[in-house]
Amino acid sequence: MNSSFTFPFDISSSDTVRVIPLGGLGEFGKNMMAFECDDAIIVIDAGVMFPEEDMLGVDLVIPNVAYLRDRAYKVKAIILTHGHEDHIGALPYILPQLNAPVYGTRLTLGLLQNKLREHRLLDEADLRLIDADSRLDLGPFQVEFVHLCHSIPDAVGVVMRTPAGLILHMTDYKFDAHPADGRLTDEARLKALGDEGVRLLLSDSTNSETPGYTPSEQELERVLDNLIGRAPGRVLLATFASNISRIQQVIDVAERHGRKVGVTGRSMINNTRMAVELGYLRAPSDGFLTVEQMNYLPPERVVIICTGSQGEPTSALVRMSQGRFRQVRLGKGDTVIISAAPIPGNEKMIHRTLDNLFRLGADIYYDELFDVHVSGHGSQEDQKRMLELTRPQHLIPIHGEYRQLVLHARLAREMGIPEQNISVIENGQVIEVGPDWIMPAEVVENGRVFVDGLGVGDVGAVVLRDRRHLANDGFLLVMIGLDEETGDVIVGPEIISRGFVYMAEAEMLIEEAKEVVWDVLDRYESVDEVINHLHRSLADYCFRSTGRRPMILPFVVEL
């Protein structure tokens, strides 16, 4: 790609908008886009992603915001499109670096406030409430919103009137004729924007591998109605704590069948309470069950909503499946519904949980066996409808792994958008939008910043490489004290090893390793040489005798 100085246009020209993707393109999660024009930058979303298998010990992954930090004075707003973790989860880590006002709808800010409170950042944060009818005047950006239907209420798309034309950031959406909260994606408004002339559309690619429309929440309600209606005893339903729409459906269905509803699991309780307070969730008419009531009401009168749909080790459902959750004991006669799709990478943990639930003798309904979940993301037909309504000149597929972006682009070509008007790009690749051209510019700093415990960004390639090495084969450390003057060995050799062989049963191996050390000591004099050859000889010895390659740590002290 061109770097900016080979570029024939004046990039600081005030009618140019620079689109700067910092997360969510070519990966699952940590969504973040920035838009820059003149002296203003608008950031849309700041999400986390969950660490992949090879990111050992990492708790969370957030976007690298070096580009924004270097221009913090220009950042006029961070706009949140909805309250899911992959859109708001990085804010507690990023806000201290940017400290711009944060705009969000009532539910989104409600979820964010819980999060900022935990990080003791609530007081400093400048949170500003918007709704679908708000208008913001942010320098060159005139910002408006469009209500979108998603698996959480109160989601909005962002409409930016810019000197380069109308830019739509349509985040996560689907076209559902019967959503749980009754509020449809605002198609009339999307069509009106299309009539006005859309210069650039950014649109969700998550489900571009799935044909058809994403089924309506109403179809799911029928399934739940059937399952809960005929369940002989207690019903337990696991879903994401942020899936307020699903929770609402379960409450509605439960009431219809004369059942009371309880919620359990910390995040589920917090979110439910907050959503009820803000008016996004209609609580059961006589409130939620207490733990006592969950256990002492007749089972056929009880529905319990909990976390754990991804097999998360500390979640309520997983602890129940292992008999480690004191508030609820599961067994024969209970019905468990897992109402969520597996996030790729979680399959094994989910299967383990399912197997444990089956061992308890409960009746289990889950994704692979039964349609107990509908996605919050639009499928191919939803994506086409978005294109039909908005008729953009140019498309950037966002939110998805690389193949999903490509498939979204393929769909757009089939809809008549010329190939050169579709930018399949990845994080960091800046796109410049001028009044009569759209072109790639330079690649800016981007990537993944790891959160591990209290550390943000201090675990990098070296630490991870060491963790992977230790994880596979452990380490073997040899300590030797040499007389500074004579070079005689006066301490050791002592050998410590963990994760390599079981020390208590590897006496012979340790003795032989010491022989290797003595041999090196006999052959070399200088400490540097000794260390160097200890490293090589011990590595060889370990591989020859075990087929493994532990990390070798020679430690020679002169006394």
Add this chain to the structure above:
Amino acid sequence: MNSSFTFPFDISSSDTVRVIPLGGLGEFGKNMMAFECDDAIIVIDAGVMFPEEDMLGVDLVIPNVAYLRDRAYKVKAIILTHGHEDHIGALPYILPQLNAPVYGTRLTLGLLQNKLREHRLLDEADLRLIDADSRLDLGPFQVEFVHLCHSIPDAVGVVMRTPAGLILHMTDYKFDAHPADGRLTDEARLKALGDEGVRLLLSDSTNSETPGYTPSEQELERVLDNLIGRAPGRVLLATFASNISRIQQVIDVAERHGRKVGVTGRSMINNTRMAVELGYLRAPSDGFLTVEQMNYLPPERVVIICTGSQGEPTSALVRMSQGRFRQVRLGKGDTVIISAAPIPGNEKMIHRTLDNLFRLGADIYYDELFDVHVSGHGSQEDQKRMLELTRPQHLIPIHGEYRQLVLHARLAREMGIPEQNISVIENGQVIEVGPDWIMPAEVVENGRVFVDGLGVGDVGAVVLRDRRHLANDGFLLVMIGLDEETGDVIVGPEIISRGFVYMAEAEMLIEEAKEVVWDVLDRYESVDEVINHLHRSLADYCFRSTGRRPMILPFVVEL
């Protein structure tokens, strides 16, 4: 469960058969069953399973055969039902412990021989060829075979005539009216056995979550025909190296479209060659392409079959996707077909490979997008058909994770087998089959033995726990040399850490940790006390300052 001494029957009675499951029940892979009667034990299959995420550094998992080892003199035969890894892969590790004759069909033994040769065990092994018509007289067991249709040719079910009645071990199968090699599952024989009266059936549960029949290989052939027929350039197809049937289909389809076929990847080349030699694969009429021909023939005349369908890091396809495979360079115009289902746990690796292939601009057809694979395992209707044909008195669902065993049992109940005649059991749970009773007996030693490098079984719970600890947070080791007489510190404190923080940027942390060490040294005298408190204080300090819990290794030497 009862242990044997509370059991009211004489278990050594010569008309009792003990069914001893040692692998594959409640897990995916490492299939192994034993049948014991009087002084004879027959073992069926000896498979591996791939390590799960938390089995760090482990290469393979094999069954624990302590029960068989203790009775090695009784083991009359190891019978292999087919040549897949989860049925034969553990033999190189288990054969040295048991050294019994190994029975298998021609293709199965061909695959096994390759494996034993690599382990230098071929000369000692006593391999005995069988076919579907063979009969073996193994003491109290009269053994016959039934041809079964699976995703590898030459698979057989095992029929045992025993003093307790007819026992069928029906391993992996499906009912396919049009298999690639034209040989159907022998339904007439299954029905005849059913007429005779089957005391106990053991039957595959892998696909018990899937309704209907598993589609025929013929349906897949139509899909391949269509894709290969219209592909504009080169076609690359990835599947398991053991999927000889699929390889045959691709060869057939390619010839029909005037394309030549090449194979690449070590295991694919070895297996193809062996299967052609043994007559299980019809090679293309003018042989396989050389590497040169793959590259210099017009692309529209070429099909290449390779490994890598699971995203295995060293496979041909994965190296191609990263541009690291010199023999074949992929790009625009190429068509890639991934003809295999993801093994649970491999999804992420597969997705990463797909994304890289998309980045190269190739056209990709894969499981989530297109029906380019059919399973080798029967679905619910196949399982029902097996029950209908054999009409067993008793069923033990085998081969599957726990939920799959339960769902198979549920199916059998719907087919009219009473609940008490179905044993949903896990590894180690012995079932005793007498002439007029079938009951659970004791649980015998069982479990997972880890192969890591050259070590078989030496990596256990302690080593794995250490590896997990090191993987998450690394270690911090402190070394101190004390004067034996005065107790003064004469060496150190020296701190070494890996995988915890990036040492080069953590000077302050290391200095503060040393302060913690000095503080402990000031307060305590005895070496034991010092070690004890170093451990606690350093752990506290690390957690307070980083939120992490590295393994703390205090190392105090008296000089």
